[in-house]
Ligand SMILES: C[S@@+](CC[C@H](N)C(=O)[O-])C[C@H]1O[C@@H](n2cnc3c(N)ncnc32)[C@H](O)[C@@H]1O
Ligand code: SF4
């Protein structure tokens with residue numbers, strides 16, 4: 001991004017809120033802000049690089065006649081053009097890189113070619129003629145009307161299509177959203193396959209690890225900054241919170257954020273390998289077997305993560321957000337390396353969390369947290385939902401983890417339960433199971449779109465009607481006083497519980 005090269009002196013003109021956001025996206029740390037450029041302050045700021053942060057070019061409101069003659073004033077649309085130009089160049093380079101990983105037959109080449117042609121035509125008819133403002137309004141409407149479904153891709157695909165500058169202007173103008181409190185995007189990083197996300201996949205990705213050499217560059221790119229800004233400015237205008245994000249009601253540190261960017265994220269979740277010994281209904285349709293091309297990709301992703309030494313600066317590392325930590329050779333390879341993280345959180349299906357694997361990992365880190373996903377309190381339900389798993393082995397391993405916690409060898413021991421049609425009646429028993437094991441927390445998660453069901457089937461199974469309130473039977477189950485126990489974490493369902501309380505009313509119970 002072209003910025004204050006000749007001189008380090010930078011002046012922003014406009015409202016403080018907008019100027020501070022623009023400075024953040026341009027990665028300018030030292031600057032002054034004035035509301036207007038008057039004839040009187042001409043001498044004082046003559047040798048400054050000036051950015052006028054006003055939506056209307058050369059606004060009379062902000063600059064007087066004498067200032068208008070100054071050549072090197074940059075306006076918001078200059079900044080936007082620059083952002084788009086650089087992003088386009090990068091995107092072209094990235095596409096070239098990605099081609100290395102595309103298995104293309106002649107047929108798919110032809111389809112790809114036709115698809116691209118149609119896209120160009122469509123862009124010519126609509127894209128290039130639609131002014132920024134219209135695109136932004138369309139985006140606003142889409143979000144305000146919640147006109148995106150529980151299936152996350154519709155919404156994210158739309159955002160992905162927009163020019164970077166449209167996102168920039170949209171975020172810049174978005175009002176503060178008082179209903180959301182979350183700071184995950186500012187302090188976390190989530191690597192899902194080759195994509196780098198700030199918090200989770202409910203928001204646009206910062207970029208692909210396959211197309212950039214350096215994790216640091218992606219984390220601090222203009223795109224990443226624009227995405228992070230949507231949290232820093234308190235608008236959360238890019239979050240797909242309604243239908244997807246599991247985090248937005250968890251953390252609550254929203255007040256008075258400063259536009260400050262940390263060099264490295266405090267916590268990182270790794271989810272770059274899907275390999276697993278199970279094939280749970282909620283997660284996938286069949287056992288996943290990695291093909292040669294994906295192996296090559298994953299090798300490259302792993303080496304880039306390790307080469308960047310990014311993880312050495314991380315306080316909390318979670319492995320694995322996808323796939324099984326003790327089964328994947330990639331996660332094992334990564335954990336062999338001395339990463340110098342303060343603590344590690346093992347997220348696992350628990351079926352391989354036995355003495356042998358514990359002995360392998362126990363000396364590699366100082367502090368361990370363990371999260372085990374179970375989704376059932378009975379053996380029949382377990383084998384139905386967690387295909388390939390053995391409930392008796394799992395219970396044996398859970399008791400083993402419980403003993404490690406009692407000995408003080410692990411700090412936290414939590415259980416996860418994805419609420420779905422086949423298991424919701426077992427939720428009270430699951431709390432009793434957790435209590436008998438002495439766990440810290442049991443998190444009941446809403447079922448999201450992991451691509452294993454069609455939209456219709458997912459909507460039936462997740463027990464959330466219209467993405468607004470819970471299925472009546474699930475709501476009734478949740479009236480059990482056991483859910484008031486402090487170890488129960490219903491934060492992912494809270495919004496729906498509140499809406500259901502209003503919808504069904506306590507008297508119907
Ligand atoms: C994909 S798993 C990967 C880690 C490990 N294999 C495990 O099962 O815990 C990460 C978490 O996602 C949860 N999960 C699986 N399918 C889900 C879905 N459709 N919606 C929401 N969470 C899901 C799992 O229960 C687990 O807590
Ligand atoms: S609300 Fe969700 S999508 Fe938005 S920043 Fe927080 S974790 Fe990310």
Ligand code: SF4
Nearest residue numbers: 276279280283323349
């Ligand atoms: S939820 Fe976890 S254990 Fe189940 S298939 Fe997915 S990655 Fe494997």
